[in-house]
Amino acid sequence: MDVLHQPADAARWIAVPGAADDKYSRGVLGIVTGSTRYPGAAVLGVEAAMRTGVGMIRYLGPGRATRLVLQRRPEAVTAPGRVQAWLIGSGQDASDVDPQREDRIAPALASPVPTVLDGGGFELRSRISAPAVLTPHAGELARLVGSTRAEVEADPREAAVAAARGLNAVVLLKGHSTYAADPHGRVLVARSAPTWTATAGAGDALAGILGALVATHADEIAADPGVLVDLAATAAVLHGLAAARASHGGPLTILDLAAELPGAIAALVATR
Ligand SMILES: NC(=O)C1=CN([C@@H]2O[C@H](COP(=O)(O)OP(=O)(O)OC[C@H]3O[C@@H](n4cnc5c(N)ncnc54)[C@H](OP(=O)(O)O)[C@@H]3O)[C@@H](O)[C@H]2O)[C@@H](O)CC1
């Protein structure tokens, strides 16, 4: 039986800063995304994470991606340091021959903090012992588990559940319906996204949204890693709500989706 994750459920997972908070206590997200071939994915993930709300972003990537990230978001810190969560892999794939990538991901591999794996980050699952969320689309999930895209699409819910069990991680299987499954068989479904969301870069933004939610709930995750599936479903709901606001019933761009995140979040918080 699927549990639909509704906006009212998502509202519970927005961390509103308190008077005593500072940029560190809110949560710092380390982002290792983008490549010389796909620098745009880094820009979109950083943009979406900042618009979702996080104390600080430490972005670590190749020169071309770093320059574009800073051009768009000078708020990003491009020096290494302590973080409360990691986001790795958007815009990185097997063609990525960046010799410094291993150095950039080394702190994340050794770290106990929760990690979001997207795109080229999936292969790192076996090297990470911290709580992890993977965000594949159907084709990526098929490659991950040695199946076919058609098999995943025939029963996406079951594919997400089986992958979450097999990988001992939360799996957020993206599509028109997005399934958040945990290793114990719990499944939440998000269906807030308009079909106009099917456009390049939408997944990079979703990964940024989830990274920010995870960084701002690091203490809750440390106390109970089971909340990761709620955060994953919340990211998908927020992404869909922002997409609907950006779309107005028509085509949307991903920077417009990101620009709608603060308003979508404020509307959710107002319902609590
Ligand atoms: N702004 C950025 O920086 C962005 C960067 N991005 C980065 O791009 C990379 C690839 O991402 P992805 O999701 O497409 O990867 P993947 O699952 O390997 O799919 C490949 C499959 O697609 C198919 N295919 C290709 N063209 C097709 C066509 N015209 N019509 C029909 N099918 C077509 C192709 O089929 P084939 O041509 O082999 O038959 C193959 O099966 C990845 O590193 C991601 O991070 C994206 O996030 C976007 C924004």
Ligand SMILES: Nc1ncnc2c1ncn2[C@@H]1O[C@H](COP(=O)(O)OP(=O)(O)O)[C@@H](O)[C@H]1O
């Ligand atoms: N038909 C659809 N209706 C609603 N949302 C969709 C649809 N198709 C894809 N999406 C959403 O768009 C995003 C696409 O992500 P992804 O496939 O990783 O693209 P990219 O790698 O180009 O960023 C996901 O969040 C997915 O849920």
